[in-house]
Amino acid sequence: MYKRQETRDKRQGEVVILGAGMAGLSTAYHLQNNYSLYEKEAEPGGMARTIDKDGYRFDYDGHLLHFRDEYAFSLISDLLDGNLAPHKRNSWIYSKGSYTRYPFQANFYGLPKDVIKECLVGLIRARLNLVNVYGKRDLNGNFDNWIRMTFGEGIAEHFMLSYNKKFWTVEPKELVCDWLDGFVPVPAIEDVVTGAISSSTKPYGYNSRFWYPVKGGISEVVDGFLQKTSNLHVNKKVVTIDQHRKEIVFEDGTIKGFKHLVSTIPLPELWKILVNIPDKVKEAFSRLRHTSIFVVNLGIKRDDVTDRHWVYYPEESIAFYRTGFPTNFSMDVAPSNRTSLYAEISYSDNKKIDKEKAIRDTVRDLKLLGIICREDEIEVCQPIDIKYGYVIYDSNRKSAVQTIKNYLQRFGIHTIGRYGSWSYMSMEDVILEGREMARCLLTS
Ligand SMILES: Cc1cc2nc3c(=O)[nH]c(=O)nc-3n(C[C@H](O)[C@H](O)[C@H](O)COP(=O)(O)OP(=O)(O)OC[C@H]3O[C@@H](n4cnc5c(N)ncnc54)[C@H](O)[C@@H]3O)c2cc1C
Incomplete structure (x- = not known):
């Protein structure tokens, strides 16, 4: 009392x-x-x-x-x-050593040929097995089932299940589907084929355009x-x-x-x-x-790092699930000739984190991916720990x-x-x- x-x-x-x-x-x-x-x-x-730090402006x-x-x-x-x-969104996915455009399910171009084949065949089988599948959500089922039913085994295994497990920190079968509304785009099969044979730039999903100050x-x-x-x-x-x-x-x-x-x-x-x-x-x-998010914000003393807005990383071997580049949202968030970037790492009761190690691993992986060069100077490091990140559905x-x-x-x-x-x-x-x-x- x-x-x-x-x-x-x-x-x-x-x-x-x-x-x-x-x-x-x-x-x-x-x-x-x-x-x-x-x-x-x-x-x-x-x-x-x-947060303002040494001339950089880092959003949470x-x-x-x-x-x-x-x-x-x-x-x-x-x-x-x-x-x-x-x-206009310029976002990508990095998997199997190559970059494909987001969303994965409409953009296989650039992936190894056997992966493209498995994804296409899986999708066709899923569509054949289902009546009236376009955009239909199995809202009573779990997210794992929904992914397999909607996109097929190839897309499920090569991206959707691994990315979502990394992001949510729990198995997709533990999740229900009532958060999906528009967050996971379901492309038409014609668009999937176009995105498999060419680098398609067709906009998809709620975030295909965004605004920033x-x-x-x-x-x-x-x-x-x-x-x-x-x-x-x-x-x-x-x-x-x-x-x-x-x-x-x-x-x-x-x-x-x-x-x-x-x-x-x-x-x-x-x-x-x-x-x-x-x-x-x-x-x-x-x-x-809920999940928590550990965000590693970095200020890099170089200005031509990338023209991408953000990139997703489904593979567990990479420390973060996403990187973003705020200097491509606005030049005003960093001193001139600099790049601001963030890397996001999910954790929860289900998946613990060692924050010092997470920073070291982030820098290591950014270098391995060639985003930061060996000679680049990281002039600012501003980690932000977000206790309440995403609600687990x-x-x-x-x-x-x-x-x-x-x-x-x-x-x-x-x-x-x-x-x-x-x-x-x-x-x-x-x-x-x-x-x-x-x-x-x-x-x-
Ligand atoms: C990692 C991440 C990325 C996101 N990216 C985007 C994005 O790109 N675009 C987008 O639109 N949305 C994004 N969001 C969502 C967005 O941040 C939220 O929807 C929005 O900011 C939530 O606002 P809120 O007021 O509901 O909660 P909060 O911003 O959490 O506000 C709650 C307030 O309550 C205060 N408070 C807490 N306890 C007490 C107490 N005991 N006494 C008094 N005050 C208290 C807190 O200090 C806080 O200021 C993102 C969220 C996360 C976690």
Whole structure:
């Protein structure tokens, strides 16, 4: 039980928002007034922050803007006031000693001939075995089955299963498919054949185009929100939420009452600060699983490293699952004649990491791949450890999240955002969720 302090604020009419990441900022922006926004860190932005180091600007991890929604596009364009440039994706996969274009399932050109044959034959067999396969998802089945049914054995074995195991840190058969929506493109067979006999540049998937600020890093979007919101309190870590009393206690001892509380705090962290939770809800919290991401950001004293935006690496022998090159998103993120790059490594309870070794292995593999030359100077190394990376979509997730949300809603607590909704959400998704949250509160 927390110790009561005298600094209390019992104004219960306003909405209390916890966490000034994109979800919290968007909720505040759309409420317009009668809210207070609290953030535990010294600066807002959450996952969408940018670190300045020795002339480089490193986002927490590659953070690109993809738009499926017109409102989100116009809002962010407005917040950035012209400081936004479109890019056509130039992304690749490195496997079996060669580079092919992303997505693998539509671009075998350049792979060894026997691999191309296995992938094509597997795909044709899969399509023949299935009625009405285009875009159909076996949403009740597991991800491993879905991959084999949709793409066939060749694509499954040569890319999909190994990449996804490396990325999710668990076997694809442990995953369900309700996160797939648009994330894994399913090409038509004609396009697959074109991509097997030529280097096809046909755009696929939700991220075939992206936008990025011309000046500054992704935190420019955060700054845009800050221009149009108020009542933000930083260095205000919530240490207890007494849902029964409808009171929040901050680390500095102050207490605040609430009627409606919007929390974007990751659910496993929320579990630690709620009081007297029923066993059924505790059990639901205990079933949540996630990956963490260790990001090795490097500043290289050379400017012609690559014109690629990012590259995927399905093979376990390579330390990272993806590299990205922010100086190809914007020249403004590094001093002139320099390259900024990041390498991402997944880990979890299922797959441990030695972070010092991960940095050494990353540099070793970048050199082996010829991305960094022996004579290149690495002038900056800025590792960033992201505790909550991706939610693991196993068969427990959906019901566990529902149980938690239903319980908290009884006390006027709404959990939103990527880690409050415990789902695979982009910046656009959480911004829209914040708008919807504000709408519900304004009409309640
Ligand atoms: C590796 C990686 C790459 C990604 N790449 C992209 C991309 O390219 N494009 C894209 O659109 N999206 C990307 N995303 C997703 C994007 O980062 C998120 O959707 C979005 O930033 C989440 O915002 P949020 O507000 O929901 O959560 P967060 O950003 O996590 O915000 C939650 C906030 O709550 C605060 N908080 C936590 N505990 C407390 C407490 N006790 N008291 C007070 N405050 C607290 C935190 O400090 C934080 O500021 C990526 C995510 C990851 C992990």
